[in-house]
Structures are given as structure tokens and as C-alpha cells.
Amino acid sequence: MRAPVTALLGRRARLRWVHLVLGGALLMPYWLLGTLVVAPFAGGGGMFPGSPAAQFGAYGVALPLAAVTALVPLARPMSVAAARTLCGVAPERFADGPAGSRAARARTAGWFTLHVGLGGLVAGASLALPPFAVSVMALPFSAALRESELGRFWSLDQRWLVYAGVPAGLAILIALAAAAAGAGALLARLAPVLLGPTPADRLVAAERRAAELAVRNRLARELHDSVGHALSAVTLQAGAARRVLGSDPGFVAEALAAIEATARRTVGELDAVLGLLRQGEDDGELPGRPGLEALDALLAAAGRHVSLTVRGGDVSGVPGPVSREAYRIVQEGLTNAARHAAGEPVTVTVERHENALEITLANPLPARPPAARPGGGRGLRGVGERARLLGGTAEARPVGGVWRLAARLPLTGGAR
Template sequence: MGAALLMPYWFLLMVLVGPSPLKGPWSVGAVVLLPIPAAVVTGLVAGVRQMEGTAVKELLGGPLAAMNVPVARTLRARLGTGLWFSLHLHVGVVVGAASLALPPFALVLAVFPFFGWGVDDPRSPLYAWKHSPYQWLGPPAGLACVVALLGLIVVAGRTLAVLAPRFLGPTPEERVAELEEQAAKLAERNRLARELHDSVGHALSVVTLQAGAASRVLDRDPDFAREALTAIEESARAALADLDHVLGLLREDKARTTPQPTLADLERLVEQTRIAGVELDHGVDAAVAGIPAAVSREAYRIVQEGLTNALRHAGKVPVTLRITVADDRLNVLVANPLSGPPGRTRAGGGRGLGGIRERVTVLRGEMAAGPVRGEWRMEVSLPLMSGA
């Protein structure tokens, strides 16, 4: 490939050097040497790097096969590609010339002792060799030429495969950009996982408790059972909407990325929790309606996960919910009596508290959760400027 790509440079220089004042060795030197910088300049074209990277991966392999070779966009990447392109073309010419010259030469040496070749004339320079025992060195010499050609091809290929990452591999800037892209994708995956855990997890917890309560009172209180079944339907429908939203984000489907709930939708969440059999005492400041949308969305999920934790770990116990705004901060309190023996605590809190802590960290807020005087308390404080 290198030899074929270098031919147009030679042909063009032959046309240009012909009418020039350069004569003799100077003209030959110009035709031979000028393609070196010309190939470097060609390699500065952005797309050449990707083309050469694909060729190396398919034909040479080596360490570059496991690397991403994007289009060269920085000066450093283009210079590396230019040097590689020139090296590729000139190594290709050497290998190509050897591949054209050595096989027929090796064949002539191999069969020389068995043919006259018109050297019976004593004046021929080959006459003495033809009529001496040294002629039988021809076949081994021919074989050596073939071995040398194969060795040249293998060594050139492996050397270029080793050098390719130095010229075509990612630059430090590209490595940093790739790491940032991977970090962004990981952060997005974690965010979607939190959305699923908080929304669908809460709905399933509420549905489980509502279904259990309905089954226990189905015969003696059908009205309550009917109300619980209606709440189950509403909770399941809301969970499906949240799931559809998350799947829409994964598919990048704008038609399915519906608005996420905020604290303005808190009444529905409170009603679902109460229907599940929880005695919920909640209070919300009127100033909550004016907080930034980003803080309101995250605060809704934090409250949702806090109530879900109370349902899962404490059962049907009284729960206190307070949401206040003071000193440009949104404060959330979720508290419930501890269930089980006094020494039993829920250190760590499973994935729920971890998800809440991630949300709080993103908004540069503060969080405290743990047993306090017979209660499990989760307190979160979020700066309102986080949503700007």
C-alpha cells in the first residue's frame, strides 16, 4: 500500500523536475527526497489519521487495534499522522521494491546451474562462474533471498505495528476527553438508576402495603378495600409513567421524556403514602412553590425515597414530614419512631440512602441520617442556588 500511495508523488515530481534547471544527480535526488516532506504535509489532513488507523488495525494489528483512532483535530495529532504517513509510504516502497526484485532474482539463482543462459562464450563475465563449482551456490543463495524477503516483510510489519500507537494513538488531550466522556456516561447511568430506584421502588413498596391491607379487610370493609385497589391502580400508572420516562431517556426519544415530578406534585405522593396505612403528619412552607425547578425535582425524589424507607423498614408507624425554606436553603425532615429493639439501627440504609446522598452531593447540599432519641431522622439541606 505504501509503495502504491507514493507513486503519484514520484510521477508528479518527475513532471515538475523535467523542465527545471536541476540536472543529473540533483534531479534524481529531488525526485527521491521531496516525497518525504510532501507525504508529511498530506498526513496533516484530518481524515488521514482515521484512514491510516483503520489500515493498521486490519492489516498489522498490534496495540493500536484496541485503541480508538478518531479524526485528527489537534496540531499534535496531525503532526504525528503526517510523520506516520511518510514513514508508511517509504517503508512500503522499500518492501514493495524488494518484493518485485528479489523473487525473480532468487529464481534465476536457483536454476542457474541447470541452464546454459548463453554463457558459453569465454568472453562472458559469467563464463568462469558457470564452469566452476561455485555455480552450485546459486540455489542456496536464491533460497536465502526468499528468506530475507520474508524476514523484511515480517520485521517491517511488526515494527510498524509497535510504532503505530506512538504516531496514531490518542494524545493526552484526547485521553482526557475520552475519560470525561466515560465519566459523563457513568454519571448519567447512575442518575437513571436513581430515578428507577426512587420512583418505581416507591410505587412497588406502596402497592405491596396497599394490596396487603386490602386483602385483610376485603370481607369486613369492602369500601376501604375498593379505595386501596384504586390507589394501587394510580400508583402503578404513575410508576409506568416514570419508567416510560427513563426508557425514553435511554432511547433518546424526546416524545417519551415527559416532565419529572416536583414538589408541586407532593400531595399525590402524600395521599399514596396515607392510603398505604401510614399516619403521615406533613407540613410544607408556601415559599416552596418559588424554588428553582432543579432543586424541586431532586427534593421530590428525596422525599419519595425517605417515605419509601420508612415504609420498608419501619412499617405502618407515624411519619413526620417537614419541608421549609430558610436562609436561601430548602430543608427536608423525614422522621419516624424506630421499630424493633432499642439497640437496632439501620446504619448504612441500603441503596436508598446512598441514592439520596448522591442527589444531595450533586446539589452541594448537606445530609444527616440516623437514630436520634428513639427516632430515625433524615435531614437534608439544599442550597437554592444549586438550581441556577
């Protein structure tokens, strides 16, 4: 007994009933316009023709008018807002934003027409049937009602029919609730179909998510390379200074100066990345990113065991995107060497060819491999991503007792 009552009068059914009544209210302007069209053919001079045929004629004129106005792109977000709140359908099954394609606008027009069409019928019945049902139920208990037009209509010259008014009135109310519940369930079933995302909407959403993910990955690479390298360099310099604190004051001063320079440079890079995060968007280029012109300072901060060889001419004329990604690749290679082969000599070779820039970092493998860091391994993945964004290649692997990181970047690479 409880389940049928809940299906007809539960919270979900009541909300859907309200949604249908809202549809009836939205139908009214179109119905009033329909009465102007139907009135000359209704046989009466008034604006509101009284015959049921004329009323339904105005209703038939109103529905196409509603469909045409629902072709406006903004009709979809308004319909979605009402359906999300009142239809009892999961919010993620609806499309977001205005209808951008012809198919989406057609679906919205179909939904709006169905909503106002069913809503008009249910709202009209909700206004007319409850008073009628209550009056019929009161016939056995009111002599005035039995003598009224309603009593004469209901009895049909059979007085005993008056006493059937109570169950008949209840049946009318139950039928109204069942009709409203059925219409609401139909709208709830069709809402994801007509107001859900179209294939074009899904494609736009997928492209937007891919763009957002690309920006997040790019910012993550910048933070990993700049901050990770700085922390590794500062750790090494501080450790070396601590070991010779009493015996080599000159080296300690040099190490502290390198720590200061590294921290100052990294703070500037960190501010640039965090500025983009605060803005919540990617404007095409991270400001303040260093390039190959800053390579000498980077290697100087890394320590005396790092040597640089430049071949093929001056690298200052390398295109900006290639120069900046090359700097980050060298930075990540030095960070890896500092973490996994601390104290071992590192050779950095930058060779410029006619159409490409080749970067090679090599250092001896340590006698005892260090323990793997939890969550590590993102740096080399970032090196590969940087190279691929420019249409180049990168690999890192041991070769004959030497760890070798090599990257080739086309000089006509994109502007990422």
C-alpha cells in the same frame, strides 16, 4: 527451525508484508509527482528517469509531500484502520477518531511517512528481487540464461560462479523476507506510539466516560426512586387491603384507588426514563418529572400514617431543579420508612428559608430491625448524590430512637 520460518513467513508476517505493500501503493502518487520535480535535473527528457540516483531523488521528494498530506485530521482513522487489521497490534492501543490536536496530527504525519517510506522500499524490492533470484537459481540449468546478459553479469568471467546461483537466489529471497519481517515488526512497535491516544485524546475519552457514567447514574436514581417507591406503596396498600377485605370495604376501595393512582403515575415516569434510554443521550432534563406540587398526591398514596408540615411559605415558587430533587428525596424517605418501619407514623417537614429548602423525614425505629435486602442501600446513596448535585447536603441516621433523614438544598442549585 519452525520458529524462524514462522517469524519470516507466518500469518502475522504475511499480513505485515501486505501492510508494507499497501504503503508502497500509497507512495506511488507522491513518487510520480516527485519524478516531475527530479526529471529536469536527471539529464533525460522522459518523465521517468532511469538512473537509480534519479529514482531515489523522486523518492526523497515524495516523503515530505506524504507528510504534509497526512496532517489532515482524517488521515489518522484511515491509518488506524489499516494498522489494526494488518499490524498484529491490540486494537485498544489505537486512538479513535480524527486527530484533533497538533501533536496528534504530527504523530500521524510521522507514522504515514514511515509507513509509505518503508512500504515503498519493501514493495519495490518485492517486485524486483523475486524474479531476479529465480533467474539466478535457474542459471545452472539453462544454457540460454547463461548466455544472456544475466549470465555474463553473474559469472564475472568465473564460470564456476554460475553454480552458486541456487544458494545465492535462496539467500536473496530469505533476505527479502527478513527485511519485510523486520520492517513490519518496526511498524508494529511504533504503531501504538504514533497512532495511539495522545494525552489530549485520553482526557477527552475520560470526560466522555464520566459524562456517560453521570447519565447512567442519573437514570438509575430515577428508576430506583420512582419504581422502588411505587412497588413499596403498592405492596403496603395491597397487604392492608387483604387484611381487611371482609370487614372494611371502604378501606379496600380506597387502597385499590391508591394502587391505581400510584401505578398510573409510575408508568408515566417510567416511560419518560425509558424514552431517554432508547434515544441513547441526555438532553439536559428528564421530561415529566414531578416536583413539590405533586407532594400531596405522593403522601396520600403513602397512607394515613404520613403527615406533612410546610413552613416558611408556599413552596410552589421553588426553582424547578430543586423542586424535582426535593420530591425524589421525600419519595425515597417514604420508601425507606415503608420498607423498614411499616405501619409506623412518618412526619415530613418541608421548610423554606431565604436561600435554602430543608426537608426532614422522621419515623420511630422499629422494635425489630428488618433483615437487610441483598443489594440494598442505593436509595440513601442516591439521596446524597441528589443533594450534592445541587450544592446541598443530606444525612440519614438514628437520633434518640427515631430514624431521621434531613436534606438541605440551596435555592440557587444547578439545573441537574
